[in-house]
């Protein structure tokens with residue numbers, strides 16, 4: 001592993017990331033925290049081709065046991081496991097992991113929403129109480145994907161099964177995402193990683209125009225996640241990320257925002273604790289109830305979480 005791939009806290013990027021983040025990250029949050037965006041995998045080069053040389057530190061297994069350790073240190077109580085591979089096998093595997101680890105409060109899985117037998121697949125999968133939603137990696141699809149009739153038909157079935165849908169797009173796809181979410185006013189949508197603004201290239205203005213339009217739709221929530229990996233991994237600073245977090249707070253408000261780590265992908269740029277601390281610091285001047293909304297309330301409401309016991313720092317999830 002080259003130095004370029006070391007987590008940045010240990011590389012020569014000047015101040016430790018926790019200091020660069022512009023806050024201590026140590027402020028005790030009010031109540032509990034639910035991390036709405038984690039991934040697990042058993043690594044194989046064939047199945048994880050997107051993990052290129054710049055992310056070589058991700059070329060190993062990432063399993064719940066390790067997540068549990070990170071979450072305990074960061075005082076995070078439960079999480080949502082999100083698909084990364086676009087196979088139904090992975091969805092079933094994540095559901096098995098959730099059965100074995102009560103801290104995994106829900107799974108956002110994948111099925112082929114364009115499949116002819118979609119209803120049969122959803123009938124079966126949605127019986128599992130931990131399946132809360134689905135995601136398709138639309139950022140990897142050609143332009144126009146969010147307008148495909150077969151895909152739209154599939155998304156139109158989710159409300160019937162009580163499933164949410166995670167929107168994963170790049171800024172150039174945000175305008176299509178607005179039309180897409182508008183077409184299903186009763187479907188619960190959540191935008192992953194703020195729509196991946198180009199923080200490296202200071203692409204705030206163009207991103208924000210469509211981001212605000214998406215936020216204007218009441219059926220769309222947003223994850224405060226994935227920012228460090230859209231910035232320069234080696235030299236990002238808290239103040240650089242702040243305008244994006246502030247834009248999200250302004251556009252969505254605490255009642256439609258939820259914290260997410262994007263662990264382990266985040267570790268190419270910052271530790272789990274640093275990423276969670278970034279959001280906690282950014283919202284520390286909000287009221288306790290607004291902070292609690294972002295740290296857990298929105299996730300509970302949005303994903304209809306029913307889990308009682310997580311086994312993590314505090315055993316009871318309200």
Ligand SMILES: [Zn+2]
Pocket residue numbers: 037039082262265
């Ligand atoms: Zn992710």
